[in-house]
Structure formats: C-alpha cells, structure tokens
Amino acid sequence: MANRKMLTLAVNDTVRNVDVATNETLLETLRRVGAVEVKCGCEKGDCGACAVLLDGMAVDSCLTLTHTVGARAITTIKGLGNAEAPHPIQTAFAERGAAQCGYCTPGMIIATQSMLNNDTDTPDEADIRQALSGNLCRCTGYTKIYDAVLESAKVMRDTAAAGEMESVK
Amino acid sequence: MYADFDLLIPEGLNQALGMIAKSKADTDIAPLGGGTNLVVEMRARGKAAATLLSVGQIADLRGIEIADGRVTMGAATTVSDILRHPRMPDVGSALFESAGVFAGQMVRNTATVAGNICCGSPAADLVPPLLALGASVTLQSQRGERTVPLDKYFTGYKTSVRKPDELLTAISWPVPAGKSASRFYKLGRRKGDAITMVGVSVFIEMAGGVCTTVRIALGAVGPCVMRAGKAEAVLLGKAPTAELIEKAASVAEGECAPIDDIRASGAYRKQQVQVLVRRLLNQTIESLS
Numbered sequence: 001m002a003n004r005k006m007l008t009l010a011v012n013d014t015v016r017n018v019d020v021a022t023n024e025t026l027l028e029t030l031r032r033v034g035a036v037e038v039k040c041g042c043e044k045g046d047c048g049a050c051a052v053l054l055d056g057m058a059v060d061s062c063l064t065l066t067h068t069v070g071a072r073a074i075t076t077i078k079g080l081g082n083a084e085a086p087h088p089i090q091t092a093f094a095e096r097g098a099a100q101c102g103y104c105t106p107g108m109i110i111a112t113q114s115m116l117n118n119d120t121d122t123p124d125e126a127d128i129r130q131a132l133s134g135n136l137c138r139c140t141g142y143t144k145i146y147d148a149v150l151e152s153a154k155v156m157r158d159t160a161a162a163g164e165m166e167s168v169k
Numbered sequence: 170m171y172a173d174f175d176l177l178i179p180e181g182l183n184q185a186l187g188m189i190a191k192s193k194a195d196t197d198i199a200p201l202g203g204g205t206n207l208v209v210e211m212r213a214r215g216k217a218a219a220t221l222l223s224v225g226q227i228a229d230l231r232g233i234e235i236a237d238g239r240v241t242m243g244a245a246t247t248v249s250d251i252l253r254h255p256r257m258p259d260v261g262s263a264l265f266e267s268a269g270v271f272a273g274q275m276v277r278n279t280a281t282v283a284g285n286i287c288c289g290s291p292a293a294d295l296v297p298p299l300l301a302l303g304a305s306v307t308l309q310s311q312r313g314e315r316t317v318p319l320d321k322y323f324t325g326y327k328t329s330v331r332k333p334d335e336l337l338t339a340i341s342w343p344v345p346a347g348k349s350a351s352r353f354y355k356l357g358r359r360k361g362d363a364i365t366m367v368g369v370s371v372f373i374e375m376a377g378g379v380c381t382t383v384r385i386a387l388g389a390v391g392p393c394v395m396r397a398g399k400a401e402a403v404l405l406g407k408a409p410t411a412e413l414i415e416k417a418a419s420v421a422e423g424e425c426a427p428i429d430d431i432r433a434s435g436a437y438r439k440q441q442v443q444v445l446v447r448r449l450l451n452q453t454i455e456s457l458s
Binding site for chain 1 (some may be wrong): 170172173175178201204205209212217219221223225226249253269272273274275276277278279360361362
C-alpha cells in the first residue's frame, strides 16, 4: 500500500513542504504544486518533455519517484530564466527559430544545460545529437535546435571568458 | 501513478539487506534502481510488487574502480557514469559503445547497471558487452555473498539465479590484457531512443596469430541475452581466416532463436545476427593486426 509523507523539496531555490504518496512521480508532484512548465508527454522516458535538473543533471521527472529525490535541488525551465531575464539557451532558441509549438522546448533546454554542466561546454554536432537523443520534437526537424545549442554554448563560453578577463583587470 | 506500492529508501547497503531479508518472492519486495524500466512497466501493467526497495541512492554502491587487474562497478553506477569514465574506452570499449547508444540522456543519467541486468530484458543493451568482457556479478544477502558468472546468471525470460532476499551489488570483469579488443553494435530503428532489434558484442584476444579468447554475445534474439558458444568454438585456437569468420557467423545465426515482435521478424533478426557477427569479428580482428 502506498504511504504518504511530508517531503521538503527545493524547487528553483524555493523550499516547499509537500505531502507526497510513495507511488507519486516527480512530474505529478511538480505539476500538482503549480510547476506546470514541466510538460507531460509520453510518461515512458521516450520524449524528454518532462526533463528537470536534479543537482544540475537532467532526469525524466515522469520516471523519478518523488521520494527518491532526497536533498537534491530541482531546477525546472523557470529556474533557468524567464521572459524578462532569459537564459542564453532560451535566447538562442528564440533567435534561431528552434521552438515552434514549444511543447518540447523546456525539456530540450534542460537537456542542453545538463550536457553543458556534465559532459562538454564545447559540443560538436555529434555531442549534441547524443545529449538530445532522449528529446523528441515533432515540429522543427531538429536542425534549428542543434544550431541554437551550438550558438548558446558559444555565447556562454564567450561570456565566461569575458568575465575572467574582467576579473584579471 | 496507477500502480499502488510502498517505497523503502535505505541509507546504506546493510540497511537494504535487512529490509529485503525476509522476502520470499519478487512480488513481496522488488529492488528499484533508477526506475527507468520498472516505473514504465508498473504504469503499463497497473500493478507492482507490494514494496519497492530503492537502492539507486546508496552512495557506496555507485562508482567504477580499476584495481588488481579488474574493473568493478557498483550496482548503482549509472549508464552516464560509464560514458564519463575516462578509462572506459580502454578497459571496456564494447560497454562504452553500448552506453553511448543507450536510450536518451535523461534515462542514461538515471538508469543503473544492476537495473539493466536485473530487469532481465533480452534487449538490455549493457548485457551483451558485459558478457563479451567476461563479467561476473556479486549477489549479497544477510546470509552472505556469492559471485556468479554473468553467463550463468539468467535462467530464462526475465528469470535469474538471484534469490528474493539477495541484492545484486557489483559487476566486475578482468581488465583486457595482451592483444585484445571488443566491440558492440545495436541494430535499432533510430540511432537514439530506440529499443534494440538485435544487439551483438564480441571480444577477441589473440596471441601468436591465433584467437586465444573468443566471446560472442547476442541480445534480443532469445529469451535472455546469450553467448554463442558454438560460434566461439569455431574460432578458438585458430587463425581467424575469412572462411572461419564466415562459418562462425552462420553458426551464431543457427544458435539464436528470435521471435517475431513489433520491432522485427524472427527471420530478419536471424539474418542480421549473421551479418553483425561477421562484421564485428572482422572489425575486431582488423583492429588487432
């Protein structure tokens, strides 16, 4: 039988106490508490629409039981940026036409950030194809998404390099 | 979630072994790794074991160690951990190749090595390379610990020698020595995010121009992932000529017993076993000459 327990979850730097059943997935919990920017797609780990970062690493929230999250920090697309202060990946997706219907976009951007965090900050197309292999897009044909990821990785490297130059001065 | 179950989250291995100790059947309590397979299965069937025992978070069970001539991976090591290990291309190249074509990034970041083995799917992608590398698994319970060669682990479709009170805690294989190489190939509908139609892995060690070790493993062409022992025997102790490689490939085709399913017909799978065994043997032997 499923049990319920109060959990303390850190969602986008806001700590919440949530009553969660043992058989609830993180996708269900997040959408229940209003984080509807996390999208529900296939619920099988195929489409990647529900991806969130746990301590900076992307997981499918539809396959993650909320009780197993523990103390890891949860980041949704809203935790990366918004319309007023967009994240460089969001800017690149908008400028390169990488979002059409937009349903896959939160997951695409989360998977991109995870690749930049954990695998490489100088991705080539093969790296990007591998990193986004669990994200399905039915609109774009992927080309513009790969362009946006390449562009945003470059922007983020240039920004980091400029920051280092600034601190040397 | 449609399935109803309780979930236990032990802090360490001893606590986990205590929790599973009284279990008499897989329906009482089932170990949960990353959940990338089990959660999907529970949702599809609407039922689960009464209790799931989460082991993915146990830190002591995660990591890859290379010591005393063996590579040892903890049960909770993820597929991404394999891909990110700097020495994996040298000490387990077939496994590295398979991790690279395993599902998608989010699943790789969560799915554990033990989960891929314990789910017992004949299409499990990590199992053919681990068989080719000559891996063994460690099974632990409060009664003690035992090591089982992976080719003796599976007993049939989704069945194994693991007792209900045991946890699979580690997987290890000898660091490939001498002149040796291994390869893996996954035949799927797409390059990413696909379930395997046929998976083939080979390991060859050569000395003095002859094959001194030959292991050929086949996935998704029988009730469980299998070794093609008769095909291996064709090459063992021989110089690998084109004729012998051809013969080994057709013997491997005869050894497997694939079914027709939604992904491919049995006849197509059999034909592809021959093609892929021949191709991987050629590539592996070429890389050694």
